[in-house]
Amino acid sequence: MEHHEKLILHMDMDCFFAAVEQRDHPExxxxxxxxxxxxxxxxxxxxxxEARKFGVHSAMPMSTARRxxxxxxxxxxxxxxxxxxxxxxxxxxxxxxxxxxxxSIDEGFLDLTGMERLxxxxxxxxxxxxxxxxxxxxxxxxxxxxxxxxxxxxxxSDLEKPDGLVVISERDVHRxxxxxxxxxxxGVGRKTEDRLSLFGYRIIGDIAKARxxxxxxxxxxxxxxxxxxxxNGKDNRPVEPYREAKSIGRETTFEEDLMSREEAEQCLLSxxxxxxxxxxxxxxxxxxVQVKIRLSDFSTYTRQRTLPGTVCYDDDIFRxxxxxxxxxx
Ligand code: TTP
Ligand code: MG
Numbered sequence: 001m002e003h004h005e006k007l008i009l010h011m012d013m014d015c016f017f018a019a020v021e022q023r024d025h026p027e028x029x030x031x032x033x034x035x036x037x038x039x040x041x042x043x044x045x046x047x048x049x050e051a052r053k054f055g056v057h058s059a060m061p062m063s064t065a066r067r068x069x070x071x072x073x074x075x076x077x078x079x080x081x082x083x084x085x086x087x088x089x090x091x092x093x094x095x096x097x098x099x100x101x102x103x104s105i106d107e108g109f110l111d112l113t114g115m116e117r118l119x120x121x122x123x124x125x126x127x128x129x130x131x132x133x134x135x136x137x138x139x140x141x142x143x144x145x146x147x148x149x150x151x152x153x154x155x156x157s158d159l160e161k162p163d164g165l166v167v168i169s170e171r172d173v174h175r176x177x178x179x180x181x182x183x184x185x186x187g188v189g190r191k192t193e194d195r196l197s198l199f200g201y202r203i204i205g206d207i208a209k210a211r212x213x214x215x216x217x218x219x220x221x222x223x224x225x226x227x228x229x230x231x232n233g234k235d236n237r238p239v240e241p242y243r244e245a246k247s248i249g250r251e252t253t254f255e256e257d258l259m260s261r262e263e264a265e266q267c268l269l270s271x272x273x274x275x276x277x278x279x280x281x282x283x284x285x286x287x288x289v290q291v292k293i294r295l296s297d298f299s300t301y302t303r304q305r306t307l308p309g310t311v312c313y314d315d316d317i318f319r320x321x322x323x324x325x326x327x328x329x
Contacts, residue, residue, distance in 0.1 A: 004113050004114045005113070005148060005170075006111070006113045006148050006149060007111075007112040007113050007114075007115070007123060007146065007147075007148065008109055008110070008111060008112065008113075008146070008147060008148065008149055008150050008152075008153040008239060009096075009097070009109065009110040009112055009123075009126075009127060009130070009144060009145070009146045009153060010107065010108070010109050010110075010144070010145045010146075010147075010150070010153035010154045010156065010157045011093065011107060011108055011110070011130065011134075011142050011143070011144050011157065012106060012107040012142065012143050012154075012157050012158070012161075013089065013106035013107070013134075013140060013141070013142050013143075014049075014140075014141045014142065014143055014161060014162040014163065015046050015047065015048050015049060015052075015162070016046060016082065016105065016106035016140075017035040017045050017046045017077050017082055018033045018034070018035050018046050018047060018048040018051070019048070019140050019141065020081065020082055020085055020140065021033055021035060021075055021077070022048060023138075023139045023140060024081075028048075028073060030050060031048070031050055031073055032047070032048060032050040032051035032053075032054065032056070032069050032071065032072040032073065033047070033048040033050070033051060033072070033073050033075065034046075034047045034048075034051050034056055034062075034065050034069065034072045034073065034074050034075070035047070035075050035076075035077040036062055036065075036074075036076075036077065036297050036298070037062060037076070037295065037296045037297025037298075038062060038074060038075075038076050039062075039257075039296060040063075041061075042061075042062040042296065042297045043059055043060060043061055043062060043297045043299065044056060044057065044058055044059065044060045044061075044062060044065050044297075045058060045077060045297060045298050046058050047065070047069075047072075049162060051065075051069050051072050054068045054069040054072070055068050055069075056068055056069050056072070062074070062297075076296075077298070079253070079294075079298055080253070082105060082106075083105065085138060085140070086105045086106060088137070088138055089106070089134060089138060089140075089142075090102060090108065092130070092133050092134055092137060092138075093108055093110060093130075095133075096110055096112075096126070096129075096130050096133075097110035097111055097112055097115070098241075099111035099239050099241045100239075100241055100242070101239045101240050101241055101242065102242055107157075109150055109153065109154075109239045110239070111238075111239035112126070112146070123146045123167055124146065124165065124167045126146075127144040127146050127165050127167070128165060130142070130144060131144055131163075131165060141162060141163050143157045143158070143160070143161045143162060143163065143164035143165070144156075144157055144164065144165050144166075145157030145158070145159070145164070145166050145167075145168070146166070146167045146168070147167070147168040147169070148168075148169070148170055148233075149233075149234070149235040149236065149237070150235055150237050150239065151186050151230055151233075151235035151237075152168045152173070152177075152233055152235070153168075154186075155168070155176075155177070155180075155184060156168045159176070168233075170233070173232070173233035174205075174208075177204050177205075177208075177231070177233055178203065178204050178205030178208060178231075179203055179204075179205065180203060180204050181202065181203055181204070182196055182197070182201055182202065182203065182204055182206070182207060184204065185204060185207070185227060185230045185231065186230055186235070187223070187226060187227075187230075188227070192219075192223070195219065196218075196219070199218050204230075204231045205231075207227050207228065207231040208228070208231035208232055210228075212224065212225075212228060215227065215228065247286070247288075247290075248275055248278045248279055248282075248284070248286070249275065249290075249292075250271045250274040250275050250278075251271070251292065252267065252271065253294075257296055261329070264325065265322060265325065268291070268318065268321050268322060268325055269314075269318050271321075272314055272317040272318035272321050273314040273318075275317055276312060276313055276314040276317050277314075279311075279312040280312050280313075284312065285310035285311065285312045286310060286311055286312065286317075287306055287307055287309075287310050288304055288305065288306045288307070289304060289305055289307065289311065289317060289320040289321055289324065290302055290303070290304035290305075290324070291303050291304070291321050291324040291325050291328075293325075293328060301328060303324040303325075303327055303328060304324065305320060305323070305324060307320065
């Protein structure tokens with residue numbers, strides 16, 4: 001068997017919810033469109049590029065967005081519609097690789113390793129073909145990154161957004177990666193960034209050049225090793241395709257926000273009973289119970305607990321689900 005260098009593609013739709021709105025309502029094209037929770041405590045899900053010019057971005061309180069962009073068009077959005085468009089996009093992705101890993105509603109990884117012959121051209125041309133298929137079949141614009149691993153592919157898709165198509169090869173790593181801020185490293189959130197900057201690390205090159213022993217002393221062995229690898233453009237996480245669910249779930253969406261705990265728990269009981277029915281019908285038992293909550297601004301939270309034993313009866317499932325639900329409140 002020939003040894004194959006890995007080739008990974010990452011695709012991420014441009015301002016996804018807002019782009020779907022602009023496509024479905026052409027009068028919104030070229031306008032600042034802001035999608036999110038419109039209630040008092042709502043936050044922005046996303047904003048069109050026209051609105052981003054005013055400094056509006058995801059997760060910003062809606063009240064701030066209204067102040068920054070008073071002439072914006074504010075929409076509550078339609079999550080079911082976005083999910084349907086997402087399914088259409090993933091169907092297209094599945095024609096471009098047998099290994100597709102969905103990451104979120106609008107992004108995913110494709111493993112293109114060993115597909116050179118099938119591609120009939122350069123990886124970049126293949127990426128272009130994917131973008132064209134998405135555009136012609138959905139009317140929406142995707143950004144694509146292609147690289148030898150997941151970390152670099154995701155970074156690449158973001159480099160020239162919107163409508164980006166960037167290929168990073170092994171030899172570009174230093175030139176492209178090292179000048180970027182450390183926050184671009186996978187696993188470096190706000191907290192880690194603050195800690196690293198206390199030690200004087202600002203750009204990825206600083207991490208790449210740091211003496212391993214010193215970095216290990218500063219942030220611990222595990223994180224230091226991970227950061228070193230990434231800063232040198234190395235990442236061997238595999239693309240993990242979606243497999244047949246090992247779980248049984250039921251969910252429901254409300255037209256109106258639920259106002260009381262009683263209402264919510266009533267609904268949880270009914271969902272628990274539906275899950276229990278399926279489990280017992282299929283002769284299965286579950287070890288882990290998970291509760292997912294989505295608020296009106298689409299922000300989603302999950303809580304789960306792995307039990308010492310297994311469950312399949314409604315009241316056992318409900319007892320766990322209720323406990324998890326209460327831990328949110
Ligand atoms: P993203 O891909 O992060 O953002 P985006 O597609 O809107 O913009 P970009 O061009 O920068 O990729 O998220 C995809 C969708 O997920 C986004 O359209 C709305 C939703 N979302 C939220 O609801 N809340 C959030 O905080 C974020 C980041 C996204
Ligand atoms: Mg996106």
